[in-house]
Amino acid sequence: MAGFNKVVTSYDDALAGIKDGMTIMVGGFGLCGIPEGLIAQLQHLEAKELTCISNNAGVDGFGLGLLLEKRQIKTMIASYVGENRLFEKLFINKEMEVILTPQGTLAEKIRAGGAGIPAFYTATGYGTQVAQGKETREFNGRSYVLEPSLTADFSLVKAYKADTMGNLVFRKTAMNFNPMMATAGHITVAEVEEIVEPGELDPEHIHTPGIYVHRVIKGQFEKRIERATTID
Amino acid sequence: MAGFNKVVTSYDDALAGIKDGMTIMVGGFGLCGIPEGLIAQLQHLEAKELTCISNNAGVDGFGLGLLLEKRQIKTMIASYVGENRLFEKLFINKEMEVILTPQGTLAEKIRAGGAGIPAFYTATGYGTQVAQGKETREFNGRSYVLEPSLTADFSLVKAYKADTMGNLVFRKTAMNFNPMMATAGHITVAEVEEIVEPGELDPEHIHTPGIYVHRVIKGQFEKRIERATTID
Amino acid sequence: MALTREQIAQRIAQELQDGYYVNLGIGMPTLVANYIPESIEVMLQSENGLLGMGSYPQQHEIDPDLINAGKETVTAITGAAYFSSADSFAMIRGGHVDLTVLGAFEIDQQGNIASYMIPGKLVKGMGGAMDLVAGAKNIIVSMTHCNRHGQSKLLKQCTLPLTGVNCVNKVVTDLAVMEINQGCFHLTERAPGVSIDEIREKTAGELSISGDILEMNVS
């Protein structure tokens, strides 16, 4: 009886089943709240032709930048891809397809994917390149764009703590895209700073219920800071 | 300077501005997590011709049942209206319009209203009376119904604790429809068991950020139980 | 002999698998919780905002803030989580619940289900039932084979307003277990002592019987 114990102890087990050509969601905003060890494992596995859905594409040599180095990403769906010279080069040379998506629309497309909503209307992007080729429609005199939802074969998320049943809590702004992505993965893997016993997380404070999480692994995090800015 | 202090001390102030014909959302599931004092005030104000959006319609003599007694509700949007003889009578005699809405669709229509999404597609209700007169559409071989979102002139919600800035936390299953309704009201009024100072609620555990809440009042709750069921 | 309500629940409980997240409808389906095999773990979802529903409380544990979708006081197990109705139905609509068990007035050979309204008589609303039948990966209906007038509830085509279309995978009644696919009820088990002829007679929809039909294993 495995019951609801979702804990795995190796990165091989954490990403077992990843194949070339899959769609992978990766949590984080910039380098904040990214599943560092799972991304490194993805590079190690050399899975190719991936469609990656992530708000950003890391920086040169860290985060999703690691996958760019090995040309593992075929299509990138993101809202902001600056701070990454290799990315710009691959993009401009058309070595990689990039689907720029407004950040709020991206977040909502992922939430909708996890929530069984195939498409929704938003005013965001109406009248811009983002709306090109998409259906638009008026509601109450305002124009909106129809946006289909997103799901993934794997969602790789980073949480602060998990219990063994996969319930997750996030810390400060390291939450960002992680909770929605956890709901939208066919298999969701959470890399966390600490694994606790069931009951140690307050049931009213759980951000992601364990039903969404299939595997939990304790990670080691460098937590690199992109822009250390102080008041001094 | 009022700043962000949202606390009001009288029910008159809490519901100032309510007018005949308005649309009012009322939180709660059955009698669990309902804003008891705000509903009583609504009865006291004798506002009429209201459109009420609430999962249920209370019971005879309690909760929204109070408004039924005075025939204050013109249209009721709800998912389940049993356990209420007066309601059934008004419904069957066509003294009140009732728009039965699947519970999940109701929850999502309210969330969408608060989130600036005018409409979304759901499989719920496809092929049933709920879909009559609504647009349907296929995505990936499955049929879905287009559902417009809901907003309200006033949202009356019940929370466990609020800080003076309107940040809310809910307790156990008394959360239910309250968080979404808080986002969908032009004016949102929260009736709570306890008001605390800013900083006393953990920023990671706030269920409803204060941006959604315009007035906070400390209430007195009877917390009537519909079906006390024990293991004994 | 026809099964009791408890025996129907007992048979449905045999469908549960270790690690399943399950939503049990109001009424007879709720009884399934009493028969979860000890060899497996199952988490119960209550659509009013609780994953990890426990048993009914003892008198001193009763909490008005902790109820199930039937508005009964309940408890929460260790490892439970609370959430809003929007988040609860995101879970349901998104297909994250492994199994839903619910009652019905009628089902038909297309997998349609009518469970929430009898026009002019019973007009209480669908609650979460329409979302549950549209969202769950696997839906089992639990009901008596016939209504109180002896009329079959397993029809060629439902006559009451539908809760959902093409969604019921399996039905467990007091007489039989049947799978529903390709426009047909497929008999797979019968209640102990109930004849195939009786089942045939009491099933108004298209019925397919092939191979040995074993008796249900209930006590």
Added chain:
Amino acid sequence: MALTREQIAQRIAQELQDGYYVNLGIGMPTLVANYIPESIEVMLQSENGLLGMGSYPQQHEIDPDLINAGKETVTAITGAAYFSSADSFAMIRGGHVDLTVLGAFEIDQQGNIASYMIPGKLVKGMGGAMDLVAGAKNIIVSMTHCNRHGQSKLLKQCTLPLTGVNCVNKVVTDLAVMEINQGCFHLTERAPGVSIDEIREKTAGELSISGDILEMNVS
């Protein structure tokens, strides 16, 4: 004389009202936080998931889990709340943020804004800007009146890919404050010592001037 970046921020800060929830874009708009009048309270929203953003941290307070939308380390004020990106943009898209201040490459007399892409040159993505301009109740653009080549950035029609249409209510530049409505820039204030002629010359879009045009009150 043309305003400095700090003076533009100072002028925009005069638009803030007590109790406002405000989102300040990356770059020059961020400076507005330094000029919030002491007589009012304002809450800053950061779209990566924070309501109640505080100042930059002291060295020993730096926390890699606490950044703003520009990926800078920040702090949170007493009464702050954290939430997901979906919840953050529900807040923005739903019109709950009272004021958004953001930069632009170009704006035009229809209230259109181009701020995220220069084809072939700068292709970093729109981040949250498209949602912010579509969702906020009130949008003020903060920018220089002309680009580095001396060309007006207040146009009849934007030439770069748009971030949003018919959404900019007001622009504060180093030379002027203008409201935008009915297909026209309406001059309301000028920088101290800057002539109306200079503003007219440097505004490529339709310009309306009526009544006394006061000087901005900046220090």
